[in-house]
Amino acid sequence: MNEPTSPAAWREGVIHPAYVRIAIALAERMGLAVELRLPEGGRMVSVLDVLPLLEKLDVAHKPYLGIDLGSLIPASAHGAMGYAVVSSATVGEAMHTLARYASMRNRFFKYRCESDDEEMRLVLEPRMPLGPLRTFCEIGTAVSVFKMIQGVAGDEAAAHMHFDAHWSGEVPLNVPMQMRYAQAQTLLRVPHAIARKATPTVDAKLYASACRSCEEELAAIDGSLVSRLRAMMPSEQQDWPSLKEAAERLAMSPRTLIRRLVAEGVTYQSLLDEAKSEMACWLLKNTQLPMSAIAERLGFVDDTNFSRGFRRWRGCTPLEYRKSL
Numbered sequence: 001m002n003e004p005t006s007p008a009a010w011r012e013g014v015i016h017p018a019y020v021r022i023a024i025a026l027a028e029r030m031g032l033a034v035e036l037r038l039p040e041g042g043r044m045v046s047v048l049d050v051l052p053l054l055e056k057l058d059v060a061h062k063p064y065l066g067i068d069l070g071s072l073i074p075a076s077a078h079g080a081m082g083y084a085v086v087s088s089a090t091v092g093e094a095m096h097t098l099a100r101y102a103s104m105r106n107r108f109f110k111y112r113c114e115s116d117d118e119e120m121r122l123v124l125e126p127r128m129p130l131g132p133l134r135t136f137c138e139i140g141t142a143v144s145v146f147k148m149i150q151g152v153a154g155d156e157a158a159a160h161m162h163f164d165a166h167w168s169g170e171v172p173l174n175v176p177m178q179m180r181y182a183q184a185q186t187l188l189r190v191p192h193a194i195a196r197k198a199t200p201t202v203d204a205k206l207y208a209s210a211c212r213s214c215e216e217e218l219a220a221i222d223g224s225l226v227s228r229l230r231a232m233m234p235s236e237q238q239d240w241p242s243l244k245e246a247a248e249r250l251a252m253s254p255r256t257l258i259r260r261l262v263a264e265g266v267t268y269q270s271l272l273d274e275a276k277s278e279m280a281c282w283l284l285k286n287t288q289l290p291m292s293a294i295a296e297r298l299g300f301v302d303d304t305n306f307s308r309g310f311r312r313w314r315g316c317t318p319l320e321y322r323k324s325l
Helices: 017-029 047-057 063-073 074-085 091-104 129-155 204-222 224-233 241-251 254-263 267-285 291-297 305-312 318-324
Strands: 013-015 109-115 119-126 162-166 177-178 188-192
Touching: 013 047, 013 129, 013 224, 017 047, 017 063, 017 074, 047 129, 047 267, 063 129, 063 204, 074 091, 074 129, 074 204, 091 109, 091 119, 091 129, 091 188, 091 204, 109 129, 119 129, 119 177, 129 188, 224 254, 224 267, 241 254, 254 267, 267 291, 267 305, 291 305, 305 318
Parallel strands: 162 177
Antiparallel strands: 109 119, 119 188, 162 188
């Protein structure tokens, strides 16, 4: 049997910590004890970071908790993107704005606006393999973002929209839109007559200001050295690059890399430790590999050094961690 592996994309920052905190609150409301360390500085959270929480919620078997999560997310949690959407001049502009900026907060999916002679469509497409997590993530995302469009359009107009869901209708959504389940894609279909409708919260100055903030934040995320470095830890050859090797791959000197990381509030060693800690936890939980094999994969010379490093990261030994699962 092949051992399970986590997709490389699961190491990328893909979800804003504001949403993760709401998911933690949902778990606590369900009586679940959650201990989750979020990245410092408000950085986007990776799938591996949030995986213990998703496993605690058992979303692979309870994907419809995504309805609860999406419904709990307030407009304020969307940051500048939320302000840009609600201050849009028309429903159609709100849809285009959401498609442009939603990836600032949630990169599980790609967002696309398209249209034909009859309607506009806001389409969600997975941008990474999510496996058994997909349905939960897709429901939570769709409920959250489509709720914003419903908010600027009003329930009466929303009743003329069509919500196509990729998942089955085992647990129906309580929304004013016309629902269709088990569709090829998850999307919101809005007739042009509704898309041209003015929003009650239009504010040109706020929209311009929010869009500027969104563009700056999007550029920072897309150009973030942290996200680029996380993607190469480890490399496709399962090697852990040194600072010098990483700098070479990024076409800069080690000194420049250090300086730019300091500007982003992190160090190369902290990123390396974070990535190794995530992979160690994954391997300890999802494989039966002996400690020596895990130590070798993580670039440690022996079990003792691995155990010492793991205790520094997690406050316990690898064996204690595996026994606690």
